[in-house]
Every structure is written in structure tokens, then in C-alpha cells.
Amino acid sequence: MANTPITIAHGDGIGPEIMAATLHILKEAGARLDIEEIEIGKKVYLTGNSAGIAPESWESLRRTKVFLKAPITTPPGGGFSSLNVAVRKTLGLYANIRPCVSYHPFVPTKHPVMDVVIVRENEEDIYAGIEYRQTDQVEECLKLISRPGSEKIVRYAFEYAKKFNRKKVTCFIKDNIMKRTDGLFHKIFDQIATEYPEIEADHRIVDIGSAKLADTPENFDVIVMPNLYGDVLSDVAAQIAGSVGLAGASNIGEQVAMFDAIHGSAPRRAGQNLANPSGLFHGAILMLVHIGQQDVATLAHNAWLKTIEDGVHTFDIFKEGVSREKVGTKEFAEAVVARLGQKPETLKTVEYKPDAGSAASDAKPIYSSPERQKKELVGVDVFLDWFNGKFYGVADELGALVEKVNGEGLKLQTIANRGVKVYPNGLPDTFTVDHWRCRFVSDAGEGNTIDKKQLISLLQRFNDAGLDVIKTENLYNFDGAKGYSA
Amino acid sequence: MANTPITIAHGDGIGPEIMAATLHILKEAGARLDIEEIEIGKKVYLTGNSAGIAPESWESLRRTKVFLKAPITTPPGGGFSSLNVAVRKTLGLYANIRPCVSYHPFVPTKHPVMDVVIVRENEEDIYAGIEYRQTDQVEECLKLISRPGSEKIVRYAFEYAKKFNRKKVTCFIKDNIMKRTDGLFHKIFDQIATEYPEIEADHRIVDIGSAKLADTPENFDVIVMPNLYGDVLSDVAAQIAGSVGLAGASNIGEQVAMFDAIHGSAPRRAGQNLANPSGLFHGAILMLVHIGQQDVATLAHNAWLKTIEDGVHTFDIFKEGVSREKVGTKEFAEAVVARLGQKPETLKTVEYKPDAGSAASDAKPIYSSPERQKKELVGVDVFLDWFNGKFYGVADELGALVEKVNGEGLKLQTIANRGVKVYPNGLPDTFTVDHWRCRFVSDAGEGNTIDKKQLISLLQRFNDAGLDVIKTENLYNFDGAKGYSA
Numbered sequence: 001m002a003n004t005p006i007t008i009a010h011g012d013g014i015g016p017e018i019m020a021a022t023l024h025i026l027k028e029a030g031a032r033l034d035i036e037e038i039e040i041g042k043k044v045y046l047t048g049n050s051a052g053i054a055p056e057s058w059e060s061l062r063r064t065k066v067f068l069k070a071p072i073t074t075p076p077g078g079g080f081s082s083l084n085v086a087v088r089k090t091l092g093l094y095a096n097i098r099p100c101v102s103y104h105p106f107v108p109t110k111h112p113v114m115d116v117v118i119v120r121e122n123e124e125d126i127y128a129g130i131e132y133r134q135t136d137q138v139e140e141c142l143k144l145i146s147r148p149g150s151e152k153i154v155r156y157a158f159e160y161a162k163k164f165n166r167k168k169v170t171c172f173i174k175d176n177i178m179k180r181t182d183g184l185f186h187k188i189f190d191q192i193a194t195e196y197p198e199i200e201a202d203h204r205i206v207d208i209g210s211a212k213l214a215d216t217p218e219n220f221d222v223i224v225m226p227n228l229y230g231d232v233l234s235d236v237a238a239q240i241a242g243s244v245g246l247a248g249a250s251n252i253g254e255q256v257a258m259f260d261a262i263h264g265s266a267p268r269r270a271g272q273n274l275a276n277p278s279g280l281f282h283g284a285i286l287m288l289v290h291i292g293q294q295d296v297a298t299l300a301h302n303a304w305l306k307t308i309e310d311g312v313h314t315f316d317i318f319k320e321g322v323s324r325e326k327v328g329t330k331e332f333a334e335a336v337v338a339r340l341g342q343k344p345e346t347l348k349t350v351e352y353k354p355d356a357g358s359a360a361s362d363a364k365p366i367y368s369s370p371e372r373q374k375k376e377l378v379g380v381d382v383f384l385d386w387f388n389g390k391f392y393g394v395a396d397e398l399g400a401l402v403e404k405v406n407g408e409g410l411k412l413q414t415i416a417n418r419g420v421k422v423y424p425n426g427l428p429d430t431f432t433v434d435h436w437r438c439r440f441v442s443d444a445g446e447g448n449t450i451d452k453k454q455l456i457s458l459l460q461r462f463n464d465a466g467l468d469v470i471k472t473e474n475l476y477n478f479d480g481a482k483g484y485s486a
Numbered sequence: 487m488a489n490t491p492i493t494i495a496h497g498d499g500i501g502p503e504i505m506a507a508t509l510h511i512l513k514e515a516g517a518r519l520d521i522e523e524i525e526i527g528k529k530v531y532l533t534g535n536s537a538g539i540a541p542e543s544w545e546s547l548r549r550t551k552v553f554l555k556a557p558i559t560t561p562p563g564g565g566f567s568s569l570n571v572a573v574r575k576t577l578g579l580y581a582n583i584r585p586c587v588s589y590h591p592f593v594p595t596k597h598p599v600m601d602v603v604i605v606r607e608n609e610e611d612i613y614a615g616i617e618y619r620q621t622d623q624v625e626e627c628l629k630l631i632s633r634p635g636s637e638k639i640v641r642y643a644f645e646y647a648k649k650f651n652r653k654k655v656t657c658f659i660k661d662n663i664m665k666r667t668d669g670l671f672h673k674i675f676d677q678i679a680t681e682y683p684e685i686e687a688d689h690r691i692v693d694i695g696s697a698k699l700a701d702t703p704e705n706f707d708v709i710v711m712p713n714l715y716g717d718v719l720s721d722v723a724a725q726i727a728g729s730v731g732l733a734g735a736s737n738i739g740e741q742v743a744m745f746d747a748i749h750g751s752a753p754r755r756a757g758q759n760l761a762n763p764s765g766l767f768h769g770a771i772l773m774l775v776h777i778g779q780q781d782v783a784t785l786a787h788n789a790w791l792k793t794i795e796d797g798v799h800t801f802d803i804f805k806e807g808v809s810r811e812k813v814g815t816k817e818f819a820e821a822v823v824a825r826l827g828q829k830p831e832t833l834k835t836v837e838y839k840p841d842a843g844s845a846a847s848d849a850k851p852i853y854s855s856p857e858r859q860k861k862e863l864v865g866v867d868v869f870l871d872w873f874n875g876k877f878y879g880v881a882d883e884l885g886a887l888v889e890k891v892n893g894e895g896l897k898l899q900t901i902a903n904r905g906v907k908v909y910p911n912g913l914p915d916t917f918t919v920d921h922w923r924c925r926f927v928s929d930a931g932e933g934n935t936i937d938k939k940q941l942i943s944l945l946q947r948f949n950d951a952g953l954d955v956i957k958t959e960n961l962y963n964f965d966g967a968k969g970y971s972a
Contacts, residue, residue: 062915089906092917110596110701123917126612126629128905130923131666132867132959133969136858137634140959141667143612143627144904146919148877174714180617181627207718211725214700215596228660232696232718239697255915369875372622381618389855391634418630419614420575429548429741431578431609433632437616452949456942463938473618473626473957483619 003034004291007060011070012041013265014275014329019070021277021333022284028337029300031293036060041072041265045080052083061091067258068287070280071265084251087258088122093251094149095156096120096230097286098262100217100237100247103347106308107317109242113218115348116237119160120230121153122251127227134470135385138435145181145226148367150188155366156252157224158196163289165353168200168221169193172209172229180485185226214240238262245316248282250290254366257290259283273328276314278304281336294352300336301352305344307335376449379413379441379475380458381484385468387434395422395432402438405461409454411443421486439475447477490777491520493546497556498527499751500761500815505556507763507819508770514823515786517779522546527558527751531566538569547577553744554773556766557751570737573744574608579737580635581642582606582716583772584748586703586723586733589833592794593803595728599704601834602723605646606716607639608737613713620956621871624921631667631712634853636674641852642738643710644682649775651839654686654707655679658695658715666971671712700726724748731802734768736776740852743776745769759814762800764790767822780838786822787838791830793821862935865899865927865961866944867970871954873920881908881918888924891947895940897929907972925961933963 008023010016026033038057045052052072061067067087074080087093097119104112126143133139157169171189175182186203193201204212206229213220214236225233238244244263251258261279269275281304288297311324312335318326327335343349384402388394395415402412415423416439417432440458442448455474462469476483494509496502512519524543531538538558547553553573560566573579583605590598612629619625643655657675661668672689679687690698692715699706700722711719724730730749737744747765755761767790774783797810798821804812813821829835870888874880881901888898901909902925903918926944928934941960948955962969 090913090915092915094917123906124904127663129663129665129971130902130905131664131971132961133666133964134960134962136861136964138630138632139667139670141629141631141664143629144921145625145627146904146921147623148917148919149904174717177613177615178617178627179615180619181625184625207721210718211721214722215725228714229718231660232693232715235693235697236700236722239701253915254917367877372873375622375871385861387858391853416616418610418632418635419616420609427576429576429578429739431580431634431740433634435630435632452945452955456945456949459938459942459945463942469938469960470962471957471959474620474955475618476620476956478619478622485615485617 001032003032004066004293005034005036005064006066006068006287006291007036007038007064008068009038009040009070011265012073013071013267013270015041015070015072015265017270017273017329018261018275018277018280021329022281024333025281025300025336026284026296029296029303029340031288031296036064040069040083042075045075050079050081051086052080053086058090061256065256066287066291067256068284069258069260071261071263073265073267088251091253091256092123093253093256093258094121094123094152095252096122096234096249097160097252098234098238098247098249099282100241101243102241103243103246103308106311106322106347107242107246108319109240111217111240114241116213116217116220116241117160117164117166117222118230118234118237119153119157119222119224120234121149121225121227123227124149125227127231132471134383135434136387137433143181145184147184147188150185151192151367154189154192154224157222158192158199161199161222162196163353166199166222168202170209170220170223171201171203172206172223172225172233173203174206176205182226189224210236213237217241245276246278246282248279248284248286250283250286257287259287259290273330274315275329276316277329277333289352294354297352298350299340301350302343303336303339303341305347305350306339306342307332309344309347373478376477377451377474378447378449378477379439380455381473381475382438382440382458382462382469383471384436384438385434385470386436391431391433393428395426398436399423401465401467405458405465405467406443407461408457409443409450410440410458413439413441413446415439441475487518489518489520490552490779491522491550492552492554492773492777493522493524493550494554495524495526495556497751498559499557499753499756501527501556501558501751503756503759503815504747504761504763504766507815508767510819511767511786511822512770512782515782515789515826517774517782522550526555526569528561531561536565536567537572538566539572544576547742551742552773552777553742554770555744555746557747557749559751559753574737577739577742578609579739579742579744580607580609580638581738582608582720582735583646583738584720584724584733584735585768586727587729588727589729589732589794592797592808592833593728593732594805595726597703597726600727602699602703602706602727603646603650603652603708604716604720604723605639605643605708605710606720607635607711607713609713610635611713613717618957620869621920622873623919629667631670633670633674636671637678637853640675640678640710643708644678644685647685647708648682649839649841652685652708654688656695656706656709657687657689658692658709658711658719659689660692662691668712675710696722699723703727731762732764732768734765734770734772736769736772745773745776759816760801761815762802763815763819775838778841780840783838784836785826787836788829789822789825789827791833791836792825792828793818795830795833859964862963863937863960864933864935864963865925866941867959867961868924868926868944868948868955869957870922870924871920871956872922877917877919879914881912884922885909887951887953891944891951891953892929893947894943895929895936896926896944899925899927899932901925927961
């Protein structure tokens with residue numbers, strides 16, 4: 001079989017040691033790899049490259065499309081941006097996958113039975129970091145959820161479940177509150193789930209779902225989530241499994257994929273043959289399956305499980321009474337190599353199914369282009385910066401001012417403050433800040449279409465009235481259904 | 487001492503039973519209360535009142551300003567809105583406080599040492615639910631964080647810590663990503679913390695903070711958070727403490743405060759003298775401290791702890807080998823009453839400090855009105871709905887179209903898609919959806935002021951060019967510092 005070209009980076013701190021150990025195991029397990037090396041991290045940052053990766057390195061990544069990355073050190077002081085963010089954004093790595101497994105009784109955990117995979121959307125949601133301050137008192141951040149972005153991540157989760165023999169995919173969302181954004185994610189989850197009848201699909205509201213995950217992780221399998229929830233819960237899951245030092249991750253794009261350990265470069269442990277190479281090793285296992293070398297992944301992973309089970313442990317997981325032999329980085333790798341061909345007895349054996357050529361015929365487009373719905377402009381929310389020194393009982397005063405800009409077919413319907421309606425007929429108990437949403441609809445009634453020229457004239461009238469418009473959000477119907485919240 | 491008027495509601499399901507048990511303990515402990523009763527919940531919903539509370543009931547709440555509420559049942563079928571949301575919004579209850587305590591070895595938990603209080607902001611953040619669909623592919627939700635809103639909740643957390651003898655307040659935020667919104671919350675936390683030198687203050691990034699909380703809750707004391715994080719982590723904390731059925735909560739406004747159990751009305755258990763009244767009882771303890779009856783709270787709470795310690799347990803926490811006597815709702819209340827004056831031996835005794843008249847002199851305004859900063863309009867982000875059927879490599883085409891609307895002192899600076907810059911000099915790997923942000927600044931350079939008329943003309947030119955503007959966000963400097971993200 002032909003070798004697969006991959007790109008690797010040795011990284012900083014303990015990076016070179018754990019990379020050497022990982023590659024040694026892979027080689028002895030018969031991995032069929034042609035390895036290109038690139039330089040990333042501290043050295044590159046210190047040449048004045050603020051992203052920590054040289055421009056020519058992108059060529060290698062775009063050529064091999066597979067990147068096994070050791071942890072790096074970002075130098076102290078400002079001006080350096082995150083290498084992971086640069087790689088993710090540049091290469092469009094939309095999926096972050098983190099398996100969180102406990103190895104009871106060989107590694108201490110409060111959760112003896114735990115084998116959860118967090119699949120996190122990694123390009124959108126509120127983590128796009130689009131923020132504005134437009135009044136004295138209020139800061140705003142935009143949360144964006146897209147149909148194709150959600151399709152990509154949800155489909156990836158189900159394909160992952162299929163490839164790794166998983167039984168269930170759970171979706172975490174908060175669509176009782178965020179009916180449109182999280183509602184879209186949920187709707188797409190339900191649609192795509194029907195294409196995988198052999199895999200169980202369910203969903204949880206993120207608050208109670210998180211509580212159950214933290215308490216009884218044994219009831220979960222694969223969990224797919226928008227970016228923010230995934231960020232928080234992938235850290236929760238790794239921590240409670242007791243496996244932060246043992247876990248690997250993959251970052252998947254349409255073209256390129258990156259594999260790494262979830263821990264950092266631990267500079268204090270560097271150069272002492274101390275570090276545990278297991279995190280990067282698990283990243284490499286994910287890589288082997290990704291490139292179709294399931295046979296090698298199965299062989300190497302079972303040997304690793306047997307090593308852990310035999311009590312051959314590096315310092316970080318060594319525990320008197322549980323462990324049998326404390327070893328260094330190199331010796332740990334040798335112990336795994338010595339067990340190639342063996343399987344664990346207590347821990348669960350792994351068996352990665354070969355794709356057997358069916359992958360290609362099964363392949364579905366990862367996002368769709370359904371026919372566009374009919375979009376009609378039916379109003380506008382005009383946001384004002386307005387403050388008269390008081391936090392209570394001022395909405396009617398503002399209402400009277402805003403009523404004056406009615407005209408040319410548009411009329412003020414409501415004014416709201418932080419999502420609570422305050423005009424007309426507001427309540428005296430409502431605390432208001434200096435950030436007001438004035439909703440205008442057709443004076444023929446809500447739902448009637450208006451045109452852009454009416455909006456522009458409205459903004460002109462606001463300006464003439466001396467009212468400080470800070471932002472606008474147009475209101476649309478799609479195929480006749482409201483596209484905006486109350 | 488004069489009695490304190492309070493309003494109570496018996497609720498639905500197990501509500502009446504646990505309310506009766508709670509009031510019995512309070513009475514025997516010497517609580518000085520004048521009780522007004524209101525009707526809420528199922529019966530009220532079924533009269534056609536969609537909020538589950540009659541208009542005249544608000545008068546009682548506004549008069550007594552203290553509400554002890556049993557759980558209610560929302561009838562099946564749509565059209566009923568959440569009573570809790572109605573009460574919170576109407577009365578401006580900005581703080582949700584949930585103590586999460588484990589009672590090892592008397593109630594099973596994986597976390598024997600846990601005594602955490604979650605203080606959740608309850609009016610703003612992304613939970614305002616302000617959402618828009620403006621393109622075929624993208625949904626948007628606005629996250630709003632205000633200075634006075636953050637001041638209120640952070641100050642409440644520190645005042646709570648002071649009143650309840652707590653040593654540390656931790657702030658959870660994600661301000662490495664949301665530098666402006668979560669950054670504001672963090673900045674206010676740091677400012678207010680300096681006014682409480684006797685209380686330790688620290689902060690955690692919400693991902694790793696959540697992981698640590700789920701794994702080692704014994705290291706946390708009071709945690710204050712924006713709405714979303716607080717929602718998720720208050721559920722996580724209650725669940726892992728093993729105390730969902732035992733926990734109470736308070737909801738605090740500037741005028742009115744509401745106290746309740748965190749569990750629901752459990753209709754299947756109703757009318758059988760089975761239910762555990764401890765959740766509502768703990769809500770009542772918070773109420774007693776709130777109204778200055780610390781002596782009664784101390785007496786009743788210690789008797790409750792002694793009852794739990796003596797193994798007198800309702801069915802929900804009864805466990806062979808740990809519990810000694812399985813009792814019903816009424817008998818549990820009697821057991822607590824019989825122990826009034828006793829203190830626990832294994833569990834920690836509680837001792838609520840009397841406010842001793844110093845509260846009034848210590849009182850600080852809960853939000854400030856600092857001098858307004860100088861605000862200058864320096865640009866605008868114009869968002870477009872644009873799609874030519876492709877998800878890659880189309881930004882330059884759009885860029886050429888948008889360059890044509892430059893003029894009258896404004897020029898296109900960048901185009902971004904879901905927060906990633908795609909024009910000029912975008913990358914071919916970047917996946918783009920139909921939602922584009924076009925940033926315009928003064929043609930004299932970014933940071934130069936512009937005026938509203940220039941913005942209105944720009945929108946006119948967009949319209950003339952046939953480009954579909956869906957929303958705008960103005961860009962401002964405050965005292966010369968940028969008020970917007972890159």
C-alpha cells in the first residue's frame with residue numbers, strides 16, 4: 001500500500017520528546033507515512049512572525065492535508081496571536097473533536113465508566129467575537145449560527161459515530177430561549193439524524209444536559225454542540241475523565257485536518273524524559289483512522305491500553321498501589337512497542353472498522369443548497385442611545401419623542417430595553433439602560449411589506465429629530481413566516 | 487419585634503404539602519411573619535390568564551416585597567408562558583442565587599465537600615432572546631451586557647458573601663474571546679472587588695473554570711456569572727452536589743425578592759404525603775435572612791441539618807444503611823420541629839450574623855452613573871445578504887461591487903464573513919456564507935470622525951447599487967479608544 005504524506009511539527013517544551021515517542025510507536029506499528037516537517041511555535045514567533053508559522057509552511061499543509069502537531073509555547077508579552085486560531089481560521093477547520101475516556105481503575109477518576117466524544121463547531125456562534133460598544137452603558141456581541149455551518153458539524157458528528165462504531169449522538173442546545181439560532185442548529189440536527197437510522201439521536205437543553213454530563217457521563221456517547229457550549233463542555237468532560245494529560249483531539253476542515261494533544265507544552269518538564277506522550281499519541285490514533293490506516297490504529301491503540309493496564313506509567317499518572325513501574329517518555333514508548341499485538345484484558349479493546357471502500361459511495365455533500373425561501377422586508381428595529389439620567393420610568397418620555405418620527409407608511413410598534421417591552425404600556429418596575437430598540441412596521445399593520453427607501457427616510461427623520469441611532473436590524477418574513485423574535 | 491408581611495403561593499402538585507410543612511417549621515421556630523396568600527399556577531392559567539398570575543396578585547407582591555413561592559404546573563399544550571419569567575421580568579429580579587451544598591455522608595454524592603453558591607445575572611446577556619433571520623442561511627442573536635446590570639449583580643454577590651460569612655467570590659467569564667462584553671463584566675468585577683478587601687476575589691475563564699467546578703467543587707465558594715454561564719453552571723453545581731431535591735433559590739430585585747425550591751411540582755407525587763419539603767424550606771431560610779430574621783434562620787437551619795444527620799429522610803433521599811427512618815412530608819417537618827434548638831454534630835453548624843444595624847450605614851448605591859465618555863462616530867459596519875451559489879472564493883467578486891459605493895468621505899476598509907476577514911487579500915480556503923460585514927471608515931483614515939448624514943447617503947448608494955443591506959452597526963470611539971472589535 002502506498003504511503004500517506006503527512007506534515008508534522010515538533011513544537012516547543014516537551015513537544016519534541018512526545019513527538020519522537022509517538023512517531024516511534026507509529027513506525028513500529030507499521031504506519032505507512034511519508035513525513036514532512038515544518039517549524040512552528042516559539043522560534044518562529046521570535047523571528048517576528050506574529051502567528052508562529054512561516055508562510056511557506058502553509059504549502060506543506062495544503063499539500064499533505066494532514067497535520068500532526070506537538071504543543072507549542074507562545075512567548076510571554078503581547079503581540080503574539082494564537083497559532084491554533086491562525087491554523088483553524090486559515091484552513092477552515094470547522095470541527096473540533098475531543099474523545100474523553102476514563103481508564104478506571106488504572107487512572108484515578110470519580111467516573112469509572114466514561115467514554116464521551118465532544119464534537120464542537122469551531123467557526124461560528126458567539127466566538128466569532130464581533131463586538132460593539134455604541135452607548136455609554138452597553139456592550140454587544142453578535143451570535144451567528146448558519147445553516148451550512150450547522151450542517152457541516154452535525155454531519156461530521158454522525159459520520160464520526162459511524163466510523164468509530166458509536167451508538168448515539170446527542171445535541172446540546174438552548175432553543176427554549178434562543179429559538180431562532182439554537183433552534184436552527186436543533187432543526188438541522190433532527191433533519192440529518194434521519195439519514196442515519198442506525199444511530200440513536202437525542203437532544204438536551206444545555207443547562208440540564210451539562211448537569212447530567214458532569215454527574216453521569218456514562219449515559220453519553222457522542223455529543224455535538226455549537227462553539228460556546230462545546231468549548232465549556234469539552235473542558236468539563238476531559239477534566240472529569242481524569243484524562244487532560246492523556247487526551248488527543250482532531251480539528252477537521254473540508255481539505256485539511258490537524259491532530260494534537262489537548263495539553264500544553266509544559267516547558268518546566270522539557271528535556272528530562274519525563275513527559276507522558278499519550279495525548280499526542282491519541283491525536284495520532286485519530287489521524288491514522290482519518291487517513292484510512294485503521295489496522296495500524298487498532299494495533300497501536302490496543303498496545304497502549306495494555307501498557308496502561310500493566311501499570312507502566314509516566315510520573316503524571318503514577319500512583320503507589322495502582323501503578324507498577326514508573327517510566328520516562330522513551331521507556332513508555334518502548335513499553336507500548338513491546339506490547340504491539342497484545343490486547344487489554346480489563347479495559348475495552350478497540351477495533352477500528354476499515355472503511356472497506358464504502359466511504360466513497362456513502363459520501364454525502366456536507367452541506368446543502370436548498371431553494372431559497374421568499375424573503376420580504378416587513379419592518380426595522382432601530383436602536384437608540386438615549387439617557388436622561390434615570391433608570392426607571394422614562395420609557396413614555398422616549399416613546400413620545402419616537403412617535404414623532406412616524407410617517408411615510410411606517411409606524412412605531414413597540415420600544416424594548418434589553419429584550420423587555422417598555423412602550424407602550426410598560427411597567428414602572430422595569431429597570432432600563434441607555435440602549436433602546438424601537439420597532440417600526442408598516443402602518444397598514446405588521447406583516448405588510450415595506451421597502452428600503454422607507455427605511456432610509458426613517459433614519460433621516462430620526463437624525464432630523466436629534467435622536468441618536470446606533471444600529472439597525474431589518475425585519476423579514478421568510479415564506480410568510482416571521483424571521484424575528486418578539 | 488414587629489411582624490414582617492410576606493406573600494406566599496401554595497402552587498400545584500406537591501406545592502401545597504411542602505408549603506404547609508415549611509410554614510409549620512417556620513412558625514414553630516418563631517418566625518415573625520404576616521402572611522398574605524395569592525393564587526398562581528394551573529388554576530389561574532386555566533381561567534385564561536396566560537401568565538398564571540392574576541393582575542391583583544401583583545399588588546400583594548409590590549406591597550409585601552417578599553414572595554415565598556411553591557412550585558407550579560404549567561398546563562400541557564401551548565399558549566402558556568413561564569410564570570417565573572413573568573415575575574422576573576415584571577419585578578426586575580436581576581439576581582438568581584442558588585446555594586449548592588453536599589451533605590456527605592448522609593446524602594450520596596461524588597463530592598463530599600461542596601458548599602458553592604452560584605450568583606447568576608438574570609436580566610441580560612444572550613438570554614434577552616433578541617433574534618433575527620435576515621438571510622437564507624444565517625440566524626443572529628444579540629448578546630447585551632450593560633455596566634449598571636453588571637454592577638448590580640457583582641455588588642449583590644459581594645454583599646451576599648459579606649452577609650453569609652463567605653470568604654471568596656470568583657467571577658467566570660470568557661473575556662479572552664469576548665473582550666468587550668465579558669471584558670466589561672470582568673472589569674466591573676475587579677472594580678467592585680476593591681471595595682470588599684476582606685473578601686478574596688478571583689476569576690476564571692469559563693471553560694476551565696467549569697471543568698474545575700465539575701471536578702473539584704470544594705475549591706469554590708461564591709461564583710458570580712453572566713446569565714448564560716450561570717444558567718448552565720447552577721444546574722451543574724446542584725446536580726453534582728446531589729441536592730437538586732434539597733436546594734432552594736432566591737431571585738432578587740431592587741424592590742421585590744422571590745424565594746423558591748429549584749425543583750418542580752412533581753404532580754405524580756402529589757397528595758400522598760411523600761414529598762421532601764427541603765427545597766422550599768431552604769428558599770425560606772434565604773428569605774428569613776433577607777428580611778432580617780437571622781435568629782430564626784439559624785435555629786431552623788440547624789434543626790434541619792440535625793434531622794438529616796439523624797437519618798430521618800423522605801423517600802427521595804432514603805438509602806438503606808445510611809438512613810434510619812423513612813418519613814412522609816408532615817413527619818419530616820415534625821422531626822425538624824422536634825430538633826429546634828439542636829445543632830448538627832457531623833455536618834457544619836450554620837450561624838447567620840445579625841446585620842446589627844450596620845447594613846444601612848454600609849449601604850452603597852447598587853449601580854453608579856459615572857461621567858459619560860466622549861463618543862465619536864468613526865465608521866459603520868453594513869451587513870449584506872449576498873450569495874452567488876458558491877461557498878468559496880467569492881469575496882473578491884463582492885468586494886468589487888462594494889468598492890463602487892465608496893464616496894462622500896467614506897471608503898470600504900474590509901469585508902468579513904462570520905468574523906473572518908475575507909477582503910481584501912482573503913484566502914481561498916475560507917468558507918463563506920451569505921452574511922457579509924462591510925466595514926466603512928473615513929477616507930481620511932480609520933479613527934477620523936464622520937457624521938450620520940454620510941451613513942444615510944451610504945445606505946442610499948447601497949440601495950441604488952442593488953445590494954441588499956440587512957443591518958448596520960455604527961462604529962464609535964469612546965474617549966478616543968476604539969469601541970468595536972477587529
